[in-house]
Amino acid sequence: xxxxxxxxxxxxxxxxxxxxxxxxxxxxxxxxxxxxxxxxxxxxxxxxxxxxxxxxxxxxxxxxxxxxxxxxxxxxxxxxxxxxxxxxxxxxxxxxxxxxxxxxxxxxxxxxxxxxxxxxxxxxxxxxxxxxxxxxxxxxxxxxxxxxxxxxxxxxxxxxxxxxxxxxxxxxxxxxxxxxxxxxxxxxxxxxxxxxxxxxxxxxxxxxxxxxxxxxxxxxxxxxxxxxxxxxxxxxxxxxxxxxxxxxxxxxxxxxxxxxxxxxxxx
Numbered sequence: 001x002x003x004x005x006x007x008x009x010x011x012x013x014x015x016x017x018x019x020x021x022x023x024x025x026x027x028x029x030x031x032x033x034x035x036x037x038x039x040x041x042x043x044x045x046x047x048x049x050x051x052x053x054x055x056x057x058x059x060x061x062x063x064x065x066x067x068x069x070x071x072x073x074x075x076x077x078x079x080x081x082x083x084x085x086x087x088x089x090x091x092x093x094x095x096x097x098x099x100x101x102x103x104x105x106x107x108x109x110x111x112x113x114x115x116x117x118x119x120x121x122x123x124x125x126x127x128x129x130x131x132x133x134x135x136x137x138x139x140x141x142x143x144x145x146x147x148x149x150x151x152x153x154x155x156x157x158x159x160x161x162x163x164x165x166x167x168x169x170x171x172x173x174x175x176x177x178x179x180x181x182x183x184x185x186x187x188x189x190x191x192x193x194x195x196x197x198x199x200x201x202x203x204x205x206x207x208x209x210x211x212x213x214x215x216x217x218x219x220x221x222x223x224x225x226x227x228x229x230x231x232x233x234x235x236x237x238x239x240x241x242x243x244x245x246x247x248x249x250x251x252x253x254x255x256x257x258x259x260x261x262x263x264x265x266x267x
Contacts, residue, residue, distance in 0.1 A: 003028065006046055015050040022059075023050035026095035030088050033072070041070065041085040044142060044258070045092030048184060052138060053096065055182065060097035062137045065130065065176065066090040067169070068144025071106025072116070089140060090114040101130050122165070126172045135181075139173045142186040142258070170230035174263055183232060183261040185223070223259070232261040 003024055010020045027046040053059050070087040090102035091113055100114035103126065108116040119129040121144075173183055224234065 006043060010047065010050050013047075013051070016054050019050040019053035022053055022096050023047070023092070026092045029095045030091040033086065033091065041142070042088040042092065045089035048089060048140065048258070049092050049096045052093070052098075052182070056137060058097070059093065062098045063134060063178075064093050064098045064100045065126075065136045065139040065173070066093070066100060066102040066114075067121070067126070067139065067141045067173070069102030069104050069114075069116070071104045072108045072110055072112060085143065087112065087114070087116070089142065090116075101134065101136075103129065121169065126169075126176060130176070134176070135178045136176055137178055138182040138184065139177060140184045141169075141173075142184075144169075167226050167229055170227055170232070174230050174232060177263045179263065179265055181263045182235075183227070183263070185227075185259050185261065227261050231264055233264050235260040235262050 006027075007020055007024055010023065015023075023046045026049055027042060030042055030045060049059065052062070052064075056062055066087070066089055069090040070085040072086060087102050087104070087108075090100045094100045094113035101117055102112075102114050103117045103119050103121065105118065105120050107118050115131070117129050119126075170183075177183065227234070
């Protein structure tokens with residue numbers, strides 16, 4: 001993990017020195033967990049920790065929900081033929097001082113710095129599996145809606161069931177957030193469509209990341225409509241893709257980013 005490059009990119013998005021120091025240190029502690037490879041999820045965790053630190057003026061005692069956080073031992077195989085993600089975002093935020101509940105269909109058999117909750121959200125409601133009465137300052141979903149564990153996989157195009165399910169999850173998140181709570185969602189979640197040709201799943205030999213990205217069809221309108229129907233409002237700005245590790249070869253550069261949404265005050 002190239003933390004010096006990651007630190008430089010955090011300065012580029014105007015994170016404070018205190019936020020950067022805490023996030024980088026928390027990321028290094030997360031890196032101590034056994035892993036097969038360096039993952040994009042660890043970098044995302046550092047970026048999110050730094051941004052939330054500045055937004056909330058500290059993370060100590062903040063309640064954060066990570067939906068589809070990943071599983072420490074039971075790794076899945078994603079459609080790009082890479083291993084699934086460990087719960088690096090949940091771990092990094094917990095090391096930064098937040099109270100983190102991470103929900104995933106995969107189990108944990110080892111001690112984690114966050115609260116790992118095993119649940120199938122196609123069959124269970126979030127409020128029924130999180131600690132009773134818990135309300136959150138922030139909820140996060142990076143890859144959840146694209147998970148191959150779901151029967152709705154947007155890499156194969158949308159269907160009515162997928163959109164209904166996505167709106168229901170977003171509404172559940174809205175209800176669990178505190179007033180003015182934040183929902184951070186991956187730009188790949190809900191919105192990424194593949195062209196009909198399956199060969200687009202694989203980067204061609206000699207093809208640049210930009211060229212590969214052009215073969216992905218993005219429909220931000222779907223994401224925005226679902227979140228607005230769930231009463232969220234779009235916050236200005238986005239968290240950019242921060243890619244410093246070997247994962248750059250596995251995903252198109254144009255595919256990734258983090259979009260910020262806020263719970264509107266009740267009138």
